[in-house]
Amino acid sequence: MKVFNFNAGPAMLPASVMERAQKEFCNYNNTGCGIFEHSHRGAAFQAVLDKTNQNIRDVYGVPENYDIVYIQGGASMQFAMIPMNLMQGAADFVDTGTWSSKAMKEAKAFGEVRLAASSKETKYDHIPDFSEWKLSDDASYVHITSNNTIYGTQYRTFPKTKAPLIADMSSDIMSRRVNVADFGMIYAGAQKNLGPSGLALVIIRKDLVERTPANVPTMLRYSTYTENDSLYNTPPTFGIYMIGLVTDWLKEIGGMEAIEKMNEEKAALLYNAIDASNGYFSTPVKKDSRSLMNVVFRLPTEELEAKFIKMATENGMIGLKGHRSVGGVRASIYNAMPREGVEKLVDLMENFRKNN
Amino acid sequence: MKVFNFNAGPAMLPASVMERAQKEFCNYNNTGCGIFEHSHRGAAFQAVLDKTNQNIRDVYGVPENYDIVYIQGGASMQFAMIPMNLMQGAADFVDTGTWSSKAMKEAKAFGEVRLAASSKETKYDHIPDFSEWKLSDDASYVHITSNNTIYGTQYRTFPKTKAPLIADMSSDIMSRRVNVADFGMIYAGAQKNLGPSGLALVIIRKDLVERTPANVPTMLRYSTYTENDSLYNTPPTFGIYMIGLVTDWLKEIGGMEAIEKMNEEKAALLYNAIDASNGYFSTPVKKDSRSLMNVVFRLPTEELEAKFIKMATENGMIGLKGHRSVGGVRASIYNAMPREGVEKLVDLMENFRKNN
Numbered sequence: 094m095k096v097f098n099f100n101a102g103p104a105m106l107p108a109s110v111m112e113r114a115q116k117e118f119c120n121y122n123n124t125g126c127g128i129f130e131h132s133h134r135g136a137a138f139q140a141v142l143d144k145t146n147q148n149i150r151d152v153y154g155v156p157e158n159y160d161i162v163y164i165q166g167g168a169s170m171q172f173a174m175i176p177m178n179l180m181q182g183a184a185d186f187v188d189t190g191t192w193s194s195k196a197m198k199e200a201k202a203f204g205e206v207r208l209a210a211s212s213k214e215t216k217y218d219h220i221p222d223f224s225e226w227k228l229s230d231d232a233s234y235v236h237i238t239s240n241n242t243i244y245g246t247q248y249r250t251f252p253k254t255k256a257p258l259i260a261d262m263s264s265d266i267m268s269r270r271v272n273v274a275d276f277g278m279i280y281a282g283a284q285k286n287l288g289p290s291g292l293a294l295v296i297i298r299k300d301l302v303e304r305t306p307a308n309v310p311t312m313l314r315y316s317t318y319t320e321n322d323s324l325y326n327t328p329p330t331f332g333i334y335m336i337g338l339v340t341d342w343l344k345e346i347g348g349m350e351a352i353e354k355m356n357e358e359k360a361a362l363l364y365n366a367i368d369a370s371n372g373y374f375s376t377p378v379k380k381d382s383r384s385l386m387n388v389v390f391r392l393p394t395e396e397l398e399a400k401f402i403k404m405a406t407e408n409g410m411i412g413l414k415g416h417r418s419v420g421g422v423r424a425s426i427y428n429a430m431p432r433e434g435v436e437k438l439v440d441l442m443e444n445f446r447k448n449n
Numbered sequence: 450m451k452v453f454n455f456n457a458g459p460a461m462l463p464a465s466v467m468e469r470a471q472k473e474f475c476n477y478n479n480t481g482c483g484i485f486e487h488s489h490r491g492a493a494f495q496a497v498l499d500k501t502n503q504n505i506r507d508v509y510g511v512p513e514n515y516d517i518v519y520i521q522g523g524a525s526m527q528f529a530m531i532p533m534n535l536m537q538g539a540a541d542f543v544d545t546g547t548w549s550s551k552a553m554k555e556a557k558a559f560g561e562v563r564l565a566a567s568s569k570e571t572k573y574d575h576i577p578d579f580s581e582w583k584l585s586d587d588a589s590y591v592h593i594t595s596n597n598t599i600y601g602t603q604y605r606t607f608p609k610t611k612a613p614l615i616a617d618m619s620s621d622i623m624s625r626r627v628n629v630a631d632f633g634m635i636y637a638g639a640q641k642n643l644g645p646s647g648l649a650l651v652i653i654r655k656d657l658v659e660r661t662p663a664n665v666p667t668m669l670r671y672s673t674y675t676e677n678d679s680l681y682n683t684p685p686t687f688g689i690y691m692i693g694l695v696t697d698w699l700k701e702i703g704g705m706e707a708i709e710k711m712n713e714e715k716a717a718l719l720y721n722a723i724d725a726s727n728g729y730f731s732t733p734v735k736k737d738s739r740s741l742m743n744v745v746f747r748l749p750t751e752e753l754e755a756k757f758i759k760m761a762t763e764n765g766m767i768g769l770k771g772h773r774s775v776g777g778v779r780a781s782i783y784n785a786m787p788r789e790g791v792e793k794l795v796d797l798m799e800n801f802r803k804n805n
Contacts, residue, residue, distance in 0.1 A: 096481025100488045103686055108475075111483055115474040119467045125452025125765065127467055129645040132456045132768060165521035165647060166668055169682040173666035202664050284683055289485040291521060291647045291685030308558050310529035312522055326525040327640055329647030330459055331687060409481065412488060 097434035100412030101242050101387060101425040102264065102285040110338045110429075129331040133324060141334050142323065148340035149294070152348050155273050158299050162318035163292045163333055167282040168263045171293055172196040175236070175259060175278070176203035178305040178315050185209040185232040185256065190217045190241035191418065192261060200236075209235065217244040219379040223252040232256040233304075234277055240265035242285075243416040245389035245423065246382040251275055257301060265386050266294065267343065268428055269353040277301055285386075286427050288335035292328075343428070352428055359426050359435045360385040366439045373446045388424045389415060398422055401445055410438055453790035456768030457598050457743060457781040458620065458641040466694045466785075485687040489680060497690050498679065504696035505650070508704050511629050514655050518674035519648045519689055524619045524638040527649050528552040531592070531615060531634070532559035534661040534671050541565040541588040541612065546573045546597035547774065548617060556592075565591065573600040575735040579608040588612040589660075590633055596621035598641075599772040601745035601779065602738040607631055613657060621742050622650065623699065624784055625709040633657055641742075642783050644691035648684075699784070708784055715782050715791045716741040722795045729802045747777045754778055757801055766794055 098105035121128040124137055131137045146161050155161060164170065172195055176184065183205035186197045189212055200206050209228050210221035228235060234257045240247040242264045251258065257277020266281035273279065278297045284290035295318070302315040311317050317325045323333075343352060364383060367374040367390050376383070376390045392398045398421060402413050415421035426435055454461040477484040480493055487493045502517050511517060520526065528551055532540065539561035542553045545568055556562050565584050566577035584591060590613045596603040598620045607614065613633020622637035629635065634653045640646035651674070658671040667673050673681045679689075699708060720739060723730040723746050732739070732746045748754045754777060758769050771777035782791055 094481070098482045098486055100486070100491070103485055103488060103683060105482060105486045111475045111486075115471060118471040118474055119464075125450070125767075126454045126461060129459055129640075130454055130456070130461045130467075131459060133459060133646065135456070135768075165523070165526070165685075167521070167682050170521070170668045173668055177666075199666055199668075202666060282683065284485075289685070289687045290489065290683040291688060310533075310555055310558060312526045312529055312555075326523050327459060327638065327646040329521075329645070329685065329688075331645045332647060332685075411481075412491075 094409045096409045096411060097430070097437060098412050099410060099424045099426070099430070099434075099438070101416070101423060102282070103290050104285050104425060104427050105429045106288065106335070106339060107342050107429045110335070110342050113338055114335065128334045131330070133327050133330050138330055141330075141337050145333055145337035145340060148337065148344060149296075152340055152343050153267055153271075153273065153296075154349070155296055159273060159296050160299055160302070160319040162295050162297070162315070162323045163328055164295055164318055165292050165329055167284075167290065167293050168192070168261055168280060169195070171261070171280045171295070172199040174313055174315070175234075176200040177309055177313055179233055179259075179301060180204040181233045181304065183207055183229065183232055185228050185235045187211070187221060187226065187235070187237045188213055189220055189238050189246060190244045192241065192263070193236075193238045196236055196238070196261065204233070207232065212246075216377065217241060217246065218377050219382040220246055220248050226252065228254060228256070230255070234259045237261070240384055240386050242387050242425070243419060245376065245378045245384045245387045247384035247386065249381065257298065264427075265384075267340075267349070267352070268356050268386060270349045283332055283336060285425070286429075287339055288332050292332045294336070355432065356385045356426070356428065359430065359432055360388060362432075362435050362439050363388045363424060363426070366442050370442070370446055374442060386425065386427055388426065389419070389421055391421045395420065397449055400449065404445065405438070405441055408437070408441060410434070410441065450765045452765045452767060453786070453793060454768050455766060455780045455782070455786070455790075455794070457772070457779060458638070459646050460641050460781060460783050461785045462644065462691070462695060463698045463785045466691070466698050469694055470691060484690045487686070489683050489686050494686055497686075497693050501689055501693035501696060504693065504700060505652075508696055508699050509623055509627075509629065509652075510705070511652055515629060515652050516655055516658070516675040518651050518653070518671070519679045519684055519692075520651055520674055521648050521685055523640075523646065523649055524548070524617055524636060525551070527617070527636045527651070528555040530669055530671070531590075532556040533665055533669055535589055535615075535657060536560040537589045537660065539563055539585065539588055541584050541591045543567070543577060543582065543591070543593045544569055545576055545594050545602060546600045548597065548619070549592075549594040552592055552594070552617065560589070563588065568602075572733065573597065573602065574733050575738040576602055576604050582608065584610060584612070586611070590615045593617070596740055596742050598743050598781070599775060601732065601734045601740045601743045603740035603742065605737065613654065620783075621740075623696075623705070623708070624712050624742060626705045639688055639692060641781075642785075643695055644688050648688045650692070711788065712741045712782070712784065715786065715788055716744060718788075718791050718795050719744045719780060719782070722798050726798070726802055730798060742781065742783055744780045744782065745771060745775070745777055751776065753805055756805065760801065761794070761797055764793070764797060766790070766797065
């Protein structure tokens, strides 16, 4: 049975990417060994790195005054690296869920954490309206989480801020068009839309890397990565290679415009099924903040939720359990989830509702 | 043509491991998706993690009062994490090459770096005799590099130290029997003897993780990893899976005793070829410090070295160029290099000497 993997991350990758990686696993490009058996300083890997950088620049529209680097430790390491490198006194934070809160917690060791806006009081059911944000004049940066995996909310647009806007895009990186120039820095753990876990993609405006205080360790300085093209030490070569294949695939299918349309259509299928269920399925998320990546919903009872998730698993749809902190059902439908998988899930929802 | 990969790291992995990983790449254990598409909190990956931990404990003889964790950033990140967590005032360092020096450089931001011994004056051609070490009474730890990839030296035995002995074993981890209880901590970037790049294996005595000052960021504290079984955030799941397969293989072939014997025999083939060449091949390394992992040698001229490396490449032996900082030839013969590869290299050496 074909399995559709709705895990929130690590998540599924495009089938054609997985097949290609499998085919050349032991013999990359006819070199007689796998890509991650190659030296990171050799021609084979350098070509992979160059291509991956260029793919991201082309597909995502990254301007020349931004560097693209790969840093180990995922988004959680960025929660510490950002204030360590860029916080000079204070920074503004918008709290839209668990990951925003974690970023704030880590920053407290390095300066004053100011809460510009929050949806905590309503259980993170929306993205606070920009008009309500209290931004400070002397903030080093403004930190946001573009998509909230656990609560199923997503920024539909981004504000223009005076201080550099820094966005954790771990769960919606390269899923839609963004104007990179609106941000000081974009970062994302790879394991949802880009590749295997084990690295964060960091897109950073060149002037920001100059800010780092002198006493920050080498491996925790952005300049170590930007000045050495991510090759100061051995980078996670397999992860970068996989991001290269995923971005090849994004180019092939038509880039950001095409994937954005596909993602909108997939999400609409699910939200329409929820909205048309007369309350049998319901989502706590406000309409204007609904995530196109993580569709969270409830059934009338927890027993029915458990039964639904079990039935889905039996029908080859795995990873649908909501995050342990909120319960319910969560369908993570990142770039790699084919429309076919979403249609199958919608069919199950409709059949389940009739029979339960 | 079968290719033998003598790269210093990332390096080759056992052929049977690569073939198994390829076979189950898109469908791990009949789950319908690849292992790194699985949630790190799901049953499939938890079983991989548990097995990998147990393999390392069994094969390497890790006592119960040590934790085994996986940390992103490679050995270079450990150069900062060790002093950040464990340095309380001062620590002793033995300088046996580039990587030792880098570890010392990073530690300087966190306390007093004391040089206990060094072979720098003789171009790192040996491991300083333990009787010459100047250890201090109040050192937080003693830091050494067990095998020096660039200079081709290796500790044949380890000293008993009063302060906890911390060893960077990046290039000889699990290549021979060691008494783990002699160390406070052993760490190793994975990309030589264990798996793909992108993580360090850290084996740490449980009492040491208590030392960390309160202001160290979450992702840089050892306790974050030991208290959460490496699952505080998403770990590098593919890398851990590959270490699981490599340690399965180590168990199958007979564990540390068997691999130690194989590694001694492989190295002896090469050193014998060098010693029997009447000076045509020569190694700068003193006999009692010769590495079993990285055999470095010179030919009469740089032109002949270039010709030799070129001829080796044409005959399917790649990655033999010495590190750019020292030149010459370097044959990295880690666990996964089969005896057949070393024999082929020795044959080439003998033929080359006759004809050049």
